[in-house]
Amino acid sequence: MERTLSGDAIRQKHGISDYVLGIASAARRKNTVGLLNAYAALPKTQRRRHPLVLICTHKDVRNQLQMAVTTAGIGSDVAFIDSVVDEELALLYNAAAVFAFPSLEEGFGLPPLEAMACGAPVIVCNSSSLPEVVGDAAILVAPGNTTDLTSALASILSNQSLADSLRHQGLARAQGFSWTRTAQQTLEVYQAVLTGQSQQPSHA
Numbered sequence: 184m185e186r187t188l189s190g191d192a193i194r195q196k197h198g199i200s201d202y203v204l205g206i207a208s209a210a211r212r213k214n215t216v217g218l219l220n221a222y223a224a225l226p227k228t229q230r231r232r233h234p235l236v237l238i239c240t241h242k243d244v245r246n247q248l249q250m251a252v253t254t255a256g257i258g259s260d261v262a263f264i265d266s267v268v269d270e271e272l273a274l275l276y277n278a279a280a281v282f283a284f285p286s287l288e289e290g291f292g293l294p295p296l297e298a299m300a301c302g303a304p305v306i307v308c309n310s311s312s313l314p315e316v317v318g319d320a321a322i323l324v325a326p327g328n329t330t331d332l333t334s335a336l337a338s339i340l341s342n343q344s345l346a347d348s349l350r351h352q353g354l355a356r357a358q359g360f361s362w363t364r365t366a367q368q369t370l371e372v373y374q375a376v377l378t379g380q381s382q383q384p385s386h387a
Contacts, residue, residue, distance in 0.1 A: 204279035207239035214285040221332035223255040230260040239263045276301035281339045287326045292316045299353030304346045306335045320356035
């Protein structure tokens with residue numbers, strides 16, 4: 184049976200470490216099922232050492248994903264978190280062995296930046312705005328390529344030097360962003376969409 188962790192349980196257990204962290208969504212572009220499939224392809228011994236923790240605040244979405252988890256046969260290795268406040272989210276990022284954000288399309292991509300600011304190694308898809316957000320401080324994988332994502336997960340989970348390097352690079356990258364700049368870039372993306380232009384966010 185899948186483990187469901189409440190916000191209170193996470194506060195009590197934030198000392199757990201070495202898990203794969205993801206954010207669940209019903210939107211297809213978020214590619215949550217792709218993350219589940221990539222995680223399921225990891226060796227069983229690696230999954231036992233590094234459970235998949237999914238932040239999933241919508242009950243209907245969780246029910247849908249639980250079906251996918253059961254089908255993949257990884258129920259005992261997956262935990263759902265149904266409620267998280269900002270302080271807990273920072274702890275979750277910080278204690279994660281890796282934060283995987285395989286979204287196929289993003290206007291800006293704030294979660295990877297948050298994760299890097301909290302010291303988590305990050306994996307994102309090489310698509311939309313994500314490469315510009317993470318720079319060379321994360322591992323980029325081909326959009327929708329489950330094999331690439333599995334390989335990236337396995338590399339970080341099995342190579343402490345790589346994980347530490349990504350943590351340091353991510354922290355440095357996150358320091359280059361201010362909330363003012365982030366808001367401005369996000370606004371530029373929205374404006375480009377509304378005007379039908381292919382305008383790119385500025386680097387000022």
